[in-house]
Amino acid sequence: YNIITGIELYILDCMAYCMIFMAVGVFVILLFEKLRYGRYSDSKYGFPVNAKFAWFVQEMPSFFVPLCLLVWASPAKTSLLPNQLLIAMYIFHYAQRPGLCSVPDRMMQHRLRHVLCIIG
Secondary structure, eight states: OOOOOHHHHHHHHHHHHHHHHHHHHHHHHHHHOOOOOGGGOOGGGSOOOOHHHHHHHHHHHHHHHHHHHHHHSOHHHHTSHHHHHHHHHHHHHHHHHHHHTTSOGGGSOHHHHHHHHHHO
């Protein structure tokens, strides 16, 4: 039942250490730099972007990466029922988030949209 090979374990370890290193680096930088966010931001750090468009673009990799893993992963890994269930739930969750929650209020009733976003 052990499907993870040595090289996969090594890659996962490297990715985990990279994330820890980046988190520590960002923490140290934010101790000295005061960054403005949202409506208080200015053009000092770049051009302004529409918030709904930015959120949509931010959420898209969360949908496409698992979908690509499902398409291009080896059949030995995707044929296991627990893996199929987890990836299906993850894809369903992120399929409705960027698609449904970024729909303008005028296109859907305000309360219905928030209920559906909370469920996902």
